Ligand SMILES: Nc1nc2c(ncn2[C@@H]2O[C@H](COP(=O)(O)OP(=O)(O)OP(=O)(O)O)[C@@H](O)[C@H]2O)c(=O)[nH]1
Ligand SMILES: [Mg+2]
């Protein structure tokens with residue numbers, strides 16, 4: 370039988386069979402997917418072949434992925450994690466307060482999605498906590514992301530009408546990601562109260578180490594709409610990207626860099642006649658985004 374993995378706890382997998390029935394599945398031994406290094410490579414969103422015996426499924430095969438959202442959990446340990454596979458878009462939830470999401474984190478996440486050309490939506494939640502000054506800061510941040518083609522929205526998952534987010538999700542498979550405590554589960558419960566995801570309490574969410582959601586899980590909202598709630602992530606390490614390819618995942622650099630004197634060898638740091646540096650100096654590329662770019666190319670730690 371064929372099915373879709375909707376939850377993965379590491380030892381058990383919840384699978385929605387193509388017959389629309391739910392199955393609990395296990396793997397027989399270690400399954401490996403070509404080109405994937407994780408020892409336990411099955412992720413939410415994977416399409417699989419499985420065999421059912423006495424009501425329990427056994428996963429026999431993972432079908433090739435269209436795309437995946439991959440991160441390195443802690444730098445240099447070599448462990449990478451597939452947050453989800455086969456998604457139509459990603460919705461990154463960010464907050465200016467409680468907790469603060471850094472631009473470096475946002476940029477790294479966007480790069481991971483862009484490496485598979487997965488469309489990105491950025492939602493700045495908890496707008497109710499913002500002072501007039503914060504709102505000015507947020508406006509300038511939003512401008513940067515809108516200008517590179519990322520749909521950028523603001524609001525409060527608790528206090529606002531969130532119809533606009535429901536519209537964004539319609540007829541797509543969406544991965545919802547962000548730091549712990551930004552309100553991913555709150556938002557999804559608002560959109561689909563039947564989901565009943567546990568929400569963190571006020572005292573714990575300022576500490577980015579506490580996770581309320583512990584496993585990624587996919588929910589079906591209607592026949593064509595799926596959302597994946599994920600546990601908060603603290604840091605976002607890039608996996609297997611060469612210095613040269615990173616600028617391909619910055620939409621504002623992608624075309625500009627074709628004019629660099631050193632062509633494909635240019636990494637846009639201090640090369641002469643670099644078109645990216647020229648665009649930066651002319652203000653066409655944001656200084657903040659460029660700073661994120663440099664930290665990625667240099668392999669610097671950028672966990673916040
Ligand atoms: N003030 C304010 N608080 C919010 C808003 N949205 C969510 N919260 C609160 O933020 C806290 C964390 O919310 P969760 O939905 O559990 O956050 P999460 O992103 O799912 O966190 P993890 O599951 O740990 O990754 C809860 O106390 C929510 O009530 C909002 O718009 N405004
Ligand atoms: Mg949660």
Ligand SMILES: [Zn+2]
Pocket residue numbers: 626629630635636637638640642643644645646
């Ligand atoms: Zn260059």
